[in-house]
Amino acid sequence: MVVEGFIPEDCTDFAINLGTDEENFVLHFNPRFDLNGVKHKLILNSKVNNVGEEQRESFFPFMEGSDIMVCFQFALDKITIQLPTGNPFSFPD
Numbered sequence: 001m002v003v004e005g006f007i008p009e010d011c012t013d014f015a016i017n018l019g020t021d022e023e024n025f026v027l028h029f030n031p032r033f034d035l036n037g038v039k040h041k042l043i044l045n046s047k048v049n050n051v052g053e054e055q056r057e058s059f060f061p062f063m064e065g066s067d068i069m070v071c072f073q074f075a076l077d078k079i080t081i082q083l084p085t086g087n088p089f090s091f092p093d
Contacts, residue, residue, distance in 0.1 A: 001018075001071070001072045001073075001074075002069060002070070002071050002072075003016055003069070003070050003071075003072070004067070004068065004069045005067070005068055006066070006067055006068070007062060007063065007064055007065065007066055007067075007068055008064065008065070009064050009065045010064065011033050011064050012032070012033055012034055012035045013030060013031060013032040013033060013035040014030070014031060015028060015029060015030045016028075016029040016030075016070065017029075018072070019047075022050075023047060023049060023050040024047060024048055024049065024050075025045075025046060025047055026046055026074075026079070027044065027045070027046055027072070027079055027091065028043075028044065028045040028046070028047075029042075029044055029070070029081070030042070030043040030044070030045075031043075031060065031062045033062070033064065040060040041056055041057070041058065041060065042056070042057040042059070042060060043055075043056055044056075044057070044091045046091070046092070053092060055091055055092060055093055057089065059086060061083050061084065061085040061086055068084065069084055070082070070083060078090045078091065078092060079091045
């Protein structure tokens with residue numbers, strides 16, 4: 001699956017949510033430019049029956065005022081994520 005969009009200037013964060021509701025989702029993909037004291041981090045979560053895990057990535061290839069394309073490839077036990085810059089990575093890692 002490919003998701004394309006535009007990151008506006010002064011963006012604090014954005015999210016791509018893949019799931020059925022707030023208690024059950026395969027992936028919450030949340031790049032944070034500056035949100036609640038978290039700066040330039042990529043936060044990933046998943047939940048089943050409101051129980052889940054969080055993964056934080058220190059690389060941050062996103063820029064305000066730019067186009068973005070994120071590719072998600074699904075396997076049985078992980079999601080491979082490809083960003084415009086950098087090598088692919090997996091969730092969970």
